[in-house]
């Protein structure tokens with residue numbers, strides 16, 4: 222966007238945070254150049270995310286003409302390039318501070334209705350402002366931009382953001398986004414448990430920056446013993462599927478917003494360890510920083526004689542020159558990104574930490590170890606199938622042998638890069654990233670550039686809370702269960718045994734209550750670790766000697782006084798309910814099947830189902846047809862493929 226130009230301050234980097242209009246002229250170039258960059262990046266599987274500054278315009282006192290010719294006058298609140306005039310800024314009477322600036326983070330209205338460091342604050346409640354912002358975002362979408370960071374989201378009302386986003390169209394299939402893709406959104410909210418505004422208020426408008434993670438990680442790298450407590454929900458840290466994490470960002474790496482207790486490229490050895498740990502660890506959605514060198518905290522990027530931003534110089538060895546740091550090209554960091562892609566969707570297991578070294582596995586797909594002092598020699602459980610693996614960090618110069626017991630001797634002897642990362646299918650230069658893709662219908666989350674024409678979507682990952690209702694007015698004494706999973710003909714390795722079948726989906730059941738009404742549900746959910754086709758699981762609990770016949774449902778009602786009242790039941794009596802956390806990686810792109818099963822003089826299996834296509838806002842096409850219910854678990858979809866701002 223067009224922004225202020227400040228020659229007297231040597232064109233500081235933060236010029237960009239004082240918008241003048243939504244035209245795409247800046248110190249980096251013209252709208253045509255931007256459109257061309259995005260198009261070329263999309264063509265090779267690299268997506269573009271824009272830092273959208275929509276809370277405010279320029280600071281008070283800023284006057285001039287910007288790169289695209291738009292004039293600006295902060296004191297007059299006059300921005301003809303949009304246009305915005307005085308009535309489009311937050312009325313003074315809504316800001317409780319005496320000088321009109323944000324100065325008390327304990328008061329919500331102060332944070333959101335006052336001027337942040339004197340920046341003229343847009344009145345996001347106005348239809349006109351919402352529309353102008355949406356127009357800007359829709360222009361980005363048309364150009365092929367995949368997502369945005371919302372700058373200073375903490376200083377905006379979540380409802381205003383939600384309204385602006387509701388006006389944004391789906392991403393264009395002409396740029397390779399699957400039909401129905403939404404703009405990826407992350408809200409910049411600096412929450413260190415120190416004010417009235419908290420990250421959870423923004424869960425409905427996208428992901429949220431988790432600044433506590435920067436601090437926790439810095440403390441952990443200084444003292445490995447603290448790494449175990451990296452994610453501290455007790456401290457208010459964001460939900461796993463909403464946390465946007467990073468070691469450092471453009472602000473806190475130079476002492477601006479959210480600074481203090483942050484590791485940066487200025488201490489390369491610690492920085493590599495911090496980024497390695499972040500990328501190995503499953504929490505959140507990770508961002509890798511890429512910087513330029515600076516000595517003064519206001520200093521702008523490397524520049525040409527006219528102060529326009531200079532091109533990045535790529536040296537013969539692949540590193541950067543010309544003042545650019547390019548952390549993303551550092552060996553450890555680039556390799557660990559491959560590792561993260563290779564183990565996506567797996568949980569952290571076999572955690573080991575002796576205060577000087579740390580190690581853990583990621584499901585049965587990868588294993589990571591790191592030694593603070595540069596060396597370690599330990600035999601550890603890797604969680605991996607037996608075999609020979611190679612350390613991708615040293616480009617497979619060393620091998621690691623995993624025995625039939627899953628254990629391996631892990632040796633590290635490298636002061637600068639004291640890290641071992643091994644993963645199933647990983648070789649010297651590649652990890653098994655999602656298949657590359659060209660053409661018009663490729664997945665958004667493709668991590669590597671296209672090499673052939675196969676298009677796939679990134680596999681679903683993580684766990685998702687999944688609640689299933691079955692409406693059935695049963696007779697007294699009858700019990701309802703569900704059975705399900707994946708069709709045996711659609712997946713190899715399926716056998717009539719919940720414990721070993723590849724068609725059974727791992728679940729952990731959630732409590733619905735402890736009153737007598739739930740006695741049966743609670744008895745039968747014990748040991749129910751799979752949604753499967755095979756009836757009672759070995760080890761599953763029984764009720765008064767009566768065995769379970771699948772995953773148990775509990776009778777629920779929407780009547781508040783009913784013993785079976787559940788707030789998620791919006792419909793009436795006889796809505797039988799199951800509440801589980803489901804392992805998304807075991808679904809088919811989020812889809813799975815199920816059928817009800819009625820016992821005690823009941824009909825047993827539910828009749829076959831003839832199910833039409835899914836309609837409604839979620840949409841989606843089932844991966845195959847079946848005579849069972851086909852369920853689309855929307856929350857198993859990769860974030861980039863689902864609406865984050867339209868829950």
Ligand code: LM2
Nearest residue numbers: 235236238239280281338339340372373374409472477478
């Ligand atoms: C952000 N997050 O909420 C950005 O990440 C952060 O980099 C932005 O501040 C801030 N919000 C506003 O978008 C930066 C920089 C400030 C700078 C502003 C505006 O950290 O130092 O403020 O951009 O360019 C500058 C002067 C400040 C002056 C202000 C307005 O440093 O002294 O305040 O301009 O003229 C009177």
Ligand code: CA
Nearest residue numbers: 333342376377
């Ligand atoms: Ca505001």
